[in-house]
Amino acid sequence: EAGVTQFPSHSVIEKGQTVTLRCDPISGHDNLYWYRRVMGKEIKFLLHFVKESKQDESGMPNNRFLAERTGGTYSTLKVQPAELEDSGVYFCASSKSDEGGVPGNTIYFGEGSWLTVV
Amino acid sequence: GESVGLHLPTLSVQEGDNSIINCAYSNSASDYFIWYKQESGKGPQFIIDIRSNMDKRQGQRVTVLLNKTVKHLSLQIAATQPGDSAVYFCAENSDSSYKLIFGSGTRLLVRP
Numbered sequence: 001e002a003g004v005t006q007f008p009s010h011s012v013i014e015k016g017q018t019v020t021l022r023c024d025p026i027s028g029h030d031n032l033y034w035y036r037r038v039m040g041k042e043i044k045f046l047l048h049f050v051k052e053s054k055q056d057e058s059g060m061p062n063n064r065f066l067a068e069r070t071g072g073t074y075s076t077l078k079v080q081p082a083e084l085e086d087s088g089v090y091f092c093a094s095s096k097s098d099e100g101g102v103p104g105n106t107i108y109f110g111e112g113s114w115l116t117v118v
Numbered sequence: 119g120e121s122v123g124l125h126l127p128t129l130s131v132q133e134g135d136n137s138i139i140n141c142a143y144s145n146s147a148s149d150y151f152i153w154y155k156q157e158s159g160k161g162p163q164f165i166i167d168i169r170s171n172m173d174k175r176q177g178q179r180v181t182v183l184l185n186k187t188v189k190h191l192s193l194q195i196a197a198t199q200p201g202d203s204a205v206y207f208c209a210e211n212s213d214s215s216y217k218l219i220f221g222s223g224t225r226l227l228v229r230p
Contacts, residue, residue, distance in 0.1 A: 035218075045218060058217075091162070109161035111161045
């Protein structure tokens with residue numbers, strides 16, 4: 001079974017440009033999460049989808065970030081326009097919907113998309 | 119806002135010794151705690167978890183201790199191996215939210 005996959009693995013863009021990150025969750029996982037780690041700081045929650053609906057987007061930093069999950073399968077995270085402080089690694093994770101609460105061993109993380117804004 | 123933090127940014131241990139990684143949390147409403155391991159170029163990997171109704175839980179070579187009185191969490195790794203070298207994150211959660219709150223991470227270096 002394939003794990004959570006993310007694309008691109010690395011991206012270098014100029015300030016002001018647009019970048020779109022893609023996440024393919026594990027097949028059958030209704031829950032999809034975006035997290036990010038910037039400037040060597042802690043990993044921070046961005047948002048949570050249940051199927052195609054945004055369940056919680058309280059971690060989205062500002063309106064330059066747009067996440068979508070049309071059809072409830074893969075998700076994209078667009079940064080437009082990118083700023084220097086957006087540099088970091090963006091993690092996607094997924095979990096099944098029939099697990100009570102959030103048992104950690106049911107949340108699977110991808111390897112991340114490493115974004116550098118210059 | 120409330121967050122999970124770490125005491126030591128880097129820990130260096132001799133191969134074969136035991137490692138202890140510490141974490142402080144401030145959200146008293148959190149009732150579930152997880153330790154993740156992140157190797158270079160990879161995403162966080164689940165190691166072990168513990169619920170707030172427990173104070174200790176053991177895995178194969180790892181033990182998590184929870185002290186709710188002082189809001190402290192620790193990860194003990196027995197007989198540390200070179201493959202244990204990574205960044206370790208603690209995270210907290212409550213049943214009312216799917217959101218994980220991560221600490222800033224501790225880098226574990228294992229000397230041969």
